Amino acid sequence: MNTAGKLAAFATVVAVAFGAAAAVGSAVGPIDVGSDSATHDAHGGSDPIRAADHPRGLAIAEGGYRLTLDDTVVPRGEATAFGFAIVDDDGETVTAFDELHERPLHLIVLSRNMVDYLHLHPTIDSTGHWTVEVPALAPGSYRVFADFQPADGANLTLGADITVPGEVVDVEVPEASHIESVDGYTVTMNGTPALGDSELSFTVARDGQVLRTDPYLGAAGHLVAIRGGDLAYLHVHPNEDDSSPVVTFTAEFPTAGMYRLFFDFSVNGTVRTASFTVDIADTVHADGAMDSHQEGH
Numbered sequence: 001m002n003t004a005g006k007l008a009a010f011a012t013v014v015a016v017a018f019g020a021a022a023a024v025g026s027a028v029g030p031i032d033v034g035s036d037s038a039t040h041d042a043h044g045g046s047d048p049i050r051a052a053d054h055p056r057g058l059a060i061a062e063g064g065y066r067l068t069l070d071d072t073v074v075p076r077g078e079a080t081a082f083g084f085a086i087v088d089d090d091g092e093t094v095t096a097f098d099e100l101h102e103r104p105l106h107l108i109v110l111s112r113n114m115v116d117y118l119h120l121h122p123t124i125d126s127t128g129h130w131t132v133e134v135p136a137l138a139p140g141s142y143r144v145f146a147d148f149q150p151a152d153g154a155n156l157t158l159g160a161d162i163t164v165p166g167e168v169v170d171v172e173v174p175e176a177s178h179i180e181s182v183d184g185y186t187v188t189m190n191g192t193p194a195l196g197d198s199e200l201s202f203t204v205a206r207d208g209q210v211l212r213t214d215p216y217l218g219a220a221g222h223l224v225a226i227r228g229g230d231l232a233y234l235h236v237h238p239n240e241d242d243s244s245p246v247v248t249f250t251a252e253f254p255t256a257g258m259y260r261l262f263f264d265f266s267v268n269g270t271v272r273t274a275s276f277t278v279d280i281a282d283t284v285h286a287d288g289a290m291d292s293h294q295e296g297h
């Protein structure tokens with residue numbers, strides 16, 4: 001386990017919030033952690049929406065801000081200019097954002113089957129309208145996550161669904177694994193994901209040689225964790241500086257079940273994503289015994 005002192009300030013907030021939620025969740029089963037006022041009190045904030053009080057990406061509006069999409073249907077089989085805006089409670093389009101991991105807004109597009117993942121950085125015009133080119137998508141339903149921080153506001157992740165018309169081909173989520181390959185790179189996830197606070201590290205290798213990745217978004221890699229079933233979004237962050245060839249994150253898994261982890265890394269200026277399926281066991285008792293099924297590793 002890692003100590004709070006090793007974490008960045010943001011990660012500490014995440015740890016506190018999800019740590020509290022996970023402790024309650026494991027005691028009484030699934031709950032609506034979003035309405036659990038104790039998690040707000042846990043870090044002393046009076047702001048109704050703090051950075052990571054609850055799983056994010058489940059609502060199109062919260063904390064006084066709303067995600068508005070130009071279109072909720074995206075044509076199949078061709079790259080498309082995708083447009084949207086963030087609107088506040090007064091109906092005003094937000095034009096000023098604070099940078100978060102070197103960008104004013106991160107847009108994640110994830111297929112409902114949790115297989116196809118895009119991490120994009122849209123550009124904003126003077127009116128507050130954002131656009132980004134989305135590559136050709138296969139038919140199906142997708143969740144769009146906008147991760148941003150209005151100037152002097154709290155970090156929010158709003159979610160909305162879009163559809164790409166056409167016949168949907170069933171794609172199975174890959175089996176849980178600690179090793180994945182992408183474009184000839186072998187990415188290994190070390191550590192055992194478990195309820196609550198889990199330290200996970202990643203190494204990238206090519207031809208058996210572990211590589212030092214390029215700095216990307218202010219770190220040596222970027223990790224997004226999404227929960228199966230509702231696509232709740234857990235934005236996790238590296239623990240260490242960008243000089244290490246081993247990228248270590250603290251991920252907080254608020255509940256048991258399946259998650260997908262998307263590890264973005266950059267080598268020679270090209271960003272790639274390694275995707276992992278993770279199964280979190282139901283309960284860990286005080287004596288350390290597992291209550292139910294657990295992956296055999």
Ligand SMILES: [Cu+2]
Pocket residue numbers: 103105106107119120121217
């Ligand atoms: Cu980003």
